[in-house]
Amino acid sequence: xxxxxxxxxxxxxxxxxxxxxxxxxxxxxxxxxxxxxxxxxxxxxxxxxxxxxxxxxxxxxxxxxxxxxxxxxxxxxxxxxxxxxxxxxxxxxxxxxxxxxxxxxxxxxxxxxxxxxxxxxxxxxxxxxxxxxxxxxxxxxxxxxxxxxxxxxxxxxxxxxxxxxxxxxxxxxxxxxxxxxxxxxxxxxxxxxxxx
Numbered sequence: 001x002x003x004x005x006x007x008x009x010x011x012x013x014x015x016x017x018x019x020x021x022x023x024x025x026x027x028x029x030x031x032x033x034x035x036x037x038x039x040x041x042x043x044x045x046x047x048x049x050x051x052x053x054x055x056x057x058x059x060x061x062x063x064x065x066x067x068x069x070x071x072x073x074x075x076x077x078x079x080x081x082x083x084x085x086x087x088x089x090x091x092x093x094x095x096x097x098x099x100x101x102x103x104x105x106x107x108x109x110x111x112x113x114x115x116x117x118x119x120x121x122x123x124x125x126x127x128x129x130x131x132x133x134x135x136x137x138x139x140x141x142x143x144x145x146x147x148x149x150x151x152x153x154x155x156x157x158x159x160x161x162x163x164x165x166x167x168x169x170x171x172x173x174x175x176x177x178x179x180x181x182x183x184x185x186x187x188x189x190x191x192x193x194x195x196x
Contacts (some may be wrong), residue, residue, distance in 0.1 A: 004092050005092050005195075006092075006121065007095065007123065008121070011123075012127060012153060012156045014133075014136045016127075016184055017096055017097070021039065021094050023184070023188045036090070036092070037092045037094065038087060038092070039096070040093070040098065045082065056074070067148045067151050069159065075099075079098055080111060093117065099160075099163040100160055100163065105162075105163035105167050106166065108167070120167075121173075121176065122167050122168060122173050122175045124175065124177045124178065125187065132149070133150075176194040178190045
């Protein structure tokens with residue numbers, strides 16, 4: 001496997017998307033060392049952006065502190081700016097945490113078409129709402145309390161699932177639903193099998 005590949009990782013909070021991205025990056029670094037890697041993680045970009053001095057950053061921080069979902073244009077602007085400034089061509093692309101809304105899915109599909117990424121692997125790492133809640137409470141990040149977790153799971157059902165469904169319908173997208181309620185190693189084995 002020597003061609004550059006594109007991967008989108010979806011799943012509810014706590015599903016282990018980030019862990020699987022890192023496992024796949026390490027695997028492909030060994031398998032295809034000559035191919036550079038490009039990782040787009042919108043969550044980190046939004047958190048860094050909110051610490052800035054601008055009006056937009058201040059409003060975004062208020063939205064975050066209220067436990068609401070950021071508007072599409074902020075997420076799209078952050079990852080699109082990263083794509084435009086940093087994609088050189090020929091990289092493996094790993095997209096983690098996008099899209100979160102249907103309009104963002106449309107923009108992401110458009111961007112990948114623009115960059116001529118014709119074959120895209122869409123991994124939907126599935127865990128139940130109960131398992132998501134259990135994992136997030138164990139993680140105990142500052143925003144991992146019951147009310148905000150419930151809100152995030154509600155958004156996942158109403159916003160993220162339709163976004164995933166939009167991407168799933170795209171030609172040349174390879175959709176794989178993977179059981180995330182296994183060990184990380186078992187999830188990764190399923191993921192590798194899907195790629196092969």
